[in-house]
Amino acid sequence: MDVAGGIHFSPGAVDGEIIGGGNEINLVSGSQVNGDNGGGTGVPLPSTALAGMVLLGGCALVRTVHLARGKA
Amino acid sequence: MSTARVFAVLNLRQSIFAMMRSRHFVMALPGIVFCALASSALGDTVSADLGAAGPSNWAILSLGGTNLNLTGDTLNGPGQTTGNVGVASDGSIALNSSTPPAIIGSLYLGNGSNTGGSASPVSAQVSGTIYTNQDSYLGTGSSTGFWTGGTTSATGVVADALNAAKDFADLTADQTITGDITGTTTLTANGSATYVVDVTGNINLNQTNLILSGTAGTDFILNVAGDITLNGGNNFSGGDIKLAGGLTADHVVINVTSTSNGDNVTAAGGSSKDPNNSGNTLPNA
Numbered sequence: 332m333d334v335a336g337g338i339h340f341s342p343g344a345v346d347g348e349i350i351g352g353g354n355e356i357n358l359v360s361g362s363q364v365n366g367d368n369g370g371g372t373g374v375p376l377p378s379t380a381l382a383g384m385v386l387l388g389g390c391a392l393v394r395t396v397h398l399a400r401g402k403a
Numbered sequence: 404m405s406t407a408r409v410f411a412v413l414n415l416r417q418s419i420f421a422m423m424r425s426r427h428f429v430m431a432l433p434g435i436v437f438c439a440l441a442s443s444a445l446g447d448t449v450s451a452d453l454g455a456a457g458p459s460n461w462a463i464l465s466l467g468g469t470n471l472n473l474t475g476d477t478l479n480g481p482g483q484t485t486g487n488v489g490v491a492s493d494g495s496i497a498l499n500s501s502t503p504p505a506i507i508g509s510l511y512l513g514n515g516s517n518t519g520g521s522a523s524p525v526s527a528q529v530s531g532t533i534y535t536n537q538d539s540y541l542g543t544g545s546s547t548g549f550w551t552g553g554t555t556s557a558t559g560v561v562a563d564a565l566n567a568a569k570d571f572a573d574l575t576a577d578q579t580i581t582g583d584i585t586g587t588t589t590l591t592a593n594g595s596a597t598y599v600v601d602v603t604g605n606i607n608l609n610q611t612n613l614i615l616s617g618t619a620g621t622d623f624i625l626n627v628a629g630d631i632t633l634n635g636g637n638n639f640s641g642g643d644i645k646l647a648g649g650l651t652a653d654h655v656v657i658n659v660t661s662t663s664n665g666d667n668v669t670a671a672g673g674s675s676k677d678p679n680n681s682g683n684t685l686p687n688a
Binding site: 332333334335336337338339340341342343344346347348349350351352354355356357358362363364365366367 | 456457458459461462463464465466467483484485486487508546549550564565567568633652653655656657658659661662663664665666667668669670671
């Protein structure tokens, strides 16, 4: 992950995820990104903002569980 | 303080959210915000901290922000991306694979994002669905001034990514490499749940490899203050960051902490890809 700068592959490959926030993510000449999600829809469907809220709520719940584990 | 102890403190501090956020910065510890792999006894820092920005959701996540001149993602063929791609506002993505689809997955665009410069029809470049107006989930925000201590008003997935980057960078290093890594090098985790290596300079692998080694389930955080340059040469000999010892990509983060908005990560090699060598491989760049 490079939240400030850019990523330029010509070519290159990533097994996992690229997070970029700079000028560019430029993947050319046969570059590949092989994500863990395999093209699935691991994110909430867009028409349902509520879905995102549910996801976040679920995470908050897990956070609480972690707290308990941490205390234990 | 050992990493294991740090992790215990991390969990304890989560009992009170406000206190957690306070210690989060003072003690330079990561936060737990996600659930997918959170039950792992070893090393759940990576998935937990990345939250909704993590690799279980995305193959490429392009952060946006109206204060940045971004984001010109260009996926030119014949390369392909397997997984979902997110382009937060106000980024853009150009899809021009000569062997479409460029994205084997779905494309999520923020309200201000666009697909300008793509081959027509764009739908042929995406095997899944193209979702537009996704600010409510992708979020918005800018990384401008982020590394220099500026607070961010980012939201959604963008916020998760930015906060995770800060968290990873703030972790206490188990090992510090002063200067550059230029030759074949192996960095080995010491058995703790989360192993953090800080590189104060650049990683420049010219037909040499960097090997990250650790047991399965270990979280390996590599913070790089400079640039990463990978060169596999004409035959893709080297130029890789590889994993060993059971370490898996979903437990590895390469976190570039440079404040430059130029190309901090570059990879290049021969004119064609060697099918027997992935070449210039990075886990979770």
